[in-house]
Amino acid sequence: MISPNISVLDGSLYFTVSLLFVFASFIGYFIFLFTGSKTISKISFGILIAGFIVQTAAFVIRWIYAYKIGIDTPPLVDLYDSLVFFAYVIEIGYIILRIFYDFDALGFIITFIASSALAFATFYPLATSAIEPTIPALQSYWLLYHIMTLFVAYGAFAASFGLGILYLIKNGRENGNKKRGNRFLSLLPESAVIEESIYKVISVGLVFLTAGIVIGAAWADSAWGGYWSWDPKETWSLITWMTYILFIHARFTKGWGGKKMAWIAVIGFAVVIFCYLGVDLIIPGLHSYATPGSSPIL
């Protein structure tokens, strides 16, 4: 196990602390669903922001620590760091969305995903928090941009997944039992609002996904000798891209909306998760950070 001293130094202890915050926020949002109390949702949001601040501090500490021990690439490359960063990005996404829309009900899904990612990072045995030196293939200024853009995309798709679920709940209940006055339903924004935000969030995600893939291709061109090698991760990112492109086309040429779109948002996120974690855990390739001990490609 990691000694507590190291975890203070490299910031991973603070990530664990932020997990507690985010999880507390999740419980708060969960209670909010049943009570509908605005105070509770505000408190939960406050706790989430506190967790977010702790996590920001943890990132700063970790980056500085990595720099001090002689690693000049940002600590974003292994499974632990990437999961932690994933949680971070969807928290930012939710906080921004919360400022523009009255989306308290989304909080419980977002905090659930964020705390799952953080818990997975903390407790999954293969995700070690030790900062390991970067293998030569990753020593590039492209790394930061590649990961940043793709994680913004992943975060947006996570949010669209949450919104899709909300839409389906709202829609299902509205069509089903109309008599039962439902407090939960009244907490949700109008379905038209959810629908639009699904579209907008996916659009943001898609622009960033495209940019991220392009940056990845440019990087591959300078590191591996070709902008596209049909590496499993590359291929899955293309499949993800196609899924959402299909979404956009169905929306505008066929006028698909509502339930179908919500389902696509949910399915799309499943593809994203497979692309993000499944590919690494199941198929070895040039991107496999999730399998320690596998022979690194230069």
Added chain:
Amino acid sequence: MLSKLNKFISSVKLAVFLFITIAVLAMIGTFINQGDTIKQYKTIFSPTVYHVLYWLGFLNIYDSWYFIAFSLLLMVNLIAASINMFPRTIKAVFGPYPSFKEVTENKNNKAIYEAIETKKRPEEIKEIIGKKFGALLDQKINENKDETKLYYSKNSIFRFSPYIAHISAIIIIIGVLLNFKYGFRSYTNIKVGGKTNVTYLLKNNKPIKLPFTIRLDRYRTTYYPDGIPKAYISTVSIIQEHIRILTKNIEVNHPLTYKGITIYQASYGHYKPDKYGILVVNLLHINSFKKIIYASTGKFYNSKINNIKFMLTRVLRKGKMSYFPYIIKLNNKKILNFRIIRVKNQNFPLIIARYKNIGFIMTPQLKTYYYSGVEITKNTYVSVVWIGCIILVISLFFSFFFNHEETWISFTGINDAKKTKIEIISIPKKKFNSFYKKFDKKISKIKKFLS
């Protein structure tokens, strides 16, 4: 017939079918290792499965004819759909714009309608109202009937961004095809100190001759303190017509480009060691003559002492492993066995053989030849791909976030021109809840102004 074909080729249904098919094929490609050798496949699959997969083209799916065919069909679909939609877009941007009457008759499910009555004259309110709905592109005034029809349009130019996005996708595909046709990706190993001008294509191992020679001057791996590799560095020189043009270190992420051909550090390794260091000593002049000769078995080497040549030979004794299975053969066929002498406190046994005044001492040194694996590629037209990509990202942004909004406003004098009836119809290109909310806000502001 032709219109039917056009309809099919440009249909969204076909696009959806192609998208899904390509995605599924791509998926299959990620679960079956692509481009391995037959030997590797035969360890994974039974011969029947292997033959079926081979026949289906699943072992090299991204180069299979149907994968390329589907991709090209998708491109045709893209172009056809764009061309079919284009006249409508041109009309929406540049006119002639549909009249107020046409819009009211064509029931559009995205349209929103609002009617207000006011005592103010059209001239007074036109300016205030107009500002909220974008640019005034068309107006018709009918004095006899006391009617004014106005047409406003906002963000109309962004109607083109989806076309630009599609064009950029086509540019990318063209770039990829050109690169595929005129470029190559190849691989070669160069021995340290060696040179080569031949490289082997990644896809079929066919050799290609390069227009220059690459010499590997040096290879080294640097490590972090905990033993994890930090960098793989090859020092390579480009040689053309026996003249060294340049020398540069190449590293992963830092390739060398010369005359459009890029050399990447891809791997490294060493050939199986086959040379053993033999210290040859002139026993009469121990201080003056000592030399390590790296000898591989089965070859004669000159000891440089009395011109005596020797050969290192492997002995295989039946039944038992010899402790040291090498002997030395001299040019007059005399065979010397190495004698093993254990020196106290020394791990490595001293192995020596003697012939006249020559001592042969086996040293623990092995001569290994390191090589550096380099990928050599010619990426022509890759800039076309990048230009397409940049346009794609930008045009996607504009397609998603700029919504064309059209507004028709009609002023009609009623009650003998004492009052004006204002009718407003707005139609967005994309049906967004926020559009209708904004519209409501505009209307309430207008009402406030009018009252």
